[in-house]
Structures are given as C-alpha cells and as structure tokens.
Amino acid sequence: MTPRQLRALFIGFGNVGQKVAEILFLERERFPNLRDLDLSVVGIVTKTHGALVNNNGVDVVKALREIRELGRFSWTNFELVSISGLDAARQLEYDVLVELSTLSINERGEPALLHIHEALQRKRHVVTANKGPLAFAYSDLKSLADENGCRLLYESTVMDGTPLFSLAQSGLRGCTITGLKGILNSTTNFVLSRMEQGERLEDAVKTAQKEGFAEADPGHDLEGWDAAAKIAVLANTMMGATITPFDVDRQGITHLQVEDVQKVSKAGKHLKLICTAKREGAAVRARVALEEIPHGDPFAPVGESGSILSIETDLMAPIIITETDPTLSDTAYGVINDLLSLRDECRVSGIR
C-alpha cells in the first residue's frame, strides 16, 4: 500500500517543535529510514510568537528560519494568521495534533488538555510530549480516544525518546506491572551529582541552564513537580492508576546543602531523587523522595543528566532501562517515533 500523507497541526513550536521540524524538513536526507514519513504541517500555533496556517502545507523551512532569525513568524509571511491553539484544534483540517506546548501544573495540564480533548472529540489522532494532560486526565483522554477510534501517543513525555511506553504496551504482553522506580528528572540528578563534587546548588542549576536542559525557571524541577508529573504519567498509563501530581507524596531538593550531599557520599552512597509507584491493593501509591543509594546499585552510576527506570512485573524479573546524556534530538525522536507508529497503523487499517 502506498504511504499516505499525514496532515499535522503543531501546537507549540519551542525547543521540541523546532527540533522535530529540523529533523523532518531540514535534515531528512541524513536519516534514510524517515524517507517515507510523508508529513504535511497544516498549522503551527504558538502562544506569543504567531501562528501559521496553510491547508496545502506550511512552508516549515521558512517557519524555522523566521523563528530563529526574527524570534517570531514574520509579519510578511502570507501564512500568518491570528488563531489560538484551541481554535486551531477545533477548526483546522488535520489528521494528527502534535501537542508540544508548555507543561502546566497549577492549571492542571491546561490548556493542552483542552487542545487534546478537542482533537480526540473530532476523531483526530494525538501525539504529545507534554506530560500535563496525561498526568491529570489520562484515563478520560484514553477512553475518549478509544471511543472515537483514534490514537493517543506520548513516547516523549518521560525519559525523552526512550521507548518506555511502546515496551510496556507491546513488549510486555500478558504482564501486569506491579511497581516502577526511576530517576526521571535530569535537572535534579545533575544538581545532586555536581553537589557531590562540592558545587553549590545555585551554581549547579546555572550550569544545567547553560547546558540547556534546566528551565529558565527551574522551580518545577527542584521542587519535584516535574518528577511527580512523570511518575503520575507512568502510573496512569502503565498501572491503570488515576492519580495526579497532587496525589504524589513529593519531596524536592531545594533545602539541601553541599555538606548534606557530601556526607552521604562519604558514607559510600549517592543521594538521588527517586520516583516510585507501587500497587497497594486496588490503589497505586506514588512518591518522589530523596534516597541514599549504595554503590553497586544499578541506580548509583546514573549521574548528571541521565535517567533510569526499573519496571517490575508479575511475570518477568525487573527490567531496567537507562538513558545517558540525552539531548533535544532524543525528545524529538520520541515524537517522530509516535508519528511513524501512527503512519504504520493508518497504513494497515486504512484509518485516517
């Protein structure tokens, strides 16, 4: 069967959106196995940097150039329109919403949650790297997707593009996931690694910002909210939980001094911010807490911006996946991997 073109609407065109666009539209020849992913981007919507719409396909290369050179889409670009993310999700003709807007905790995943809800309601597929909607409303969104015969894919929400969710869904058939344990936030892991070497928390955060993986406002990371959102996503999607980040027993690292971290290190252990989810009867309990990890534990060598997840099941011994020094390309790959899955499924089933 000939590959079909997927019409995509991008909401959010920041670091991740631009990297996806760069790989698919600027650097495509470098990646031969992407050659038959035929994507037409019919809209790109940002919050404050403009929106582009073209039913025949936005000129993505031009969009990238403009946003990088001018800091926004050009006023002279004939594709420039005034439209919100929600109106775009509601009105434009597309096959897949690629939701890459900012994580919101206080607003409980909004407005991304509304964008995704609207797309699924209209029987459109969704690919997202935004944890918020899944951390706050996975089970509702999944039911809506199933009722409407569409796919909700989110491989980049946790550990960037590492294929965690595809492993859990297709590699562990028949297993019940009974527990999850991970180091899931790069900023806190980096800061703790640097504090072990004597760097102050504030200085380590500045280094993480310079290296590009800590947010300009690192509060969400340092206070454990990003980790809480990630373990909520994992528990909701892999363990059938219906928790939100507010239900996670959460600890951050802002209270720590270099001496606290080095004391643990001198005792032959490493201080790590560990996320866990455990089945307790019918409920799933999730936690983000500092733990002292002994040398020799598989979690001990996960330093700097690395991540790790251990998946416990009833049928298999724990499976441990690690990610070392991820970059933006890893996150972009997760989004592209989801688009490829969708392309393949549409090809087999003929669904649009």
Ligand SMILES: NC(=O)c1ccc[n+]([C@@H]2O[C@H](COP(=O)([O-])OP(=O)(O)OC[C@H]3O[C@@H](n4cnc5c(N)ncnc54)[C@H](OP(=O)(O)O)[C@@H]3O)[C@@H](O)[C@H]2O)c1
């Ligand atoms: N960066 C990573 O490595 C990484 C890894 C895994 C997951 N993620 C997740 O991926 C998503 C995107 O991350 P990012 O690093 O690309 O973020 P970013 O650079 O801050 O970009 C966010 C984009 O979303 C747009 N946006 C925000 N609110 C919007 C709204 N209400 N309507 C329309 N557009 C809106 C922003 O527009 P303006 O710029 O105009 O405000 C911007 O284009 C986030 O949810 C993040 O948590 C990121």
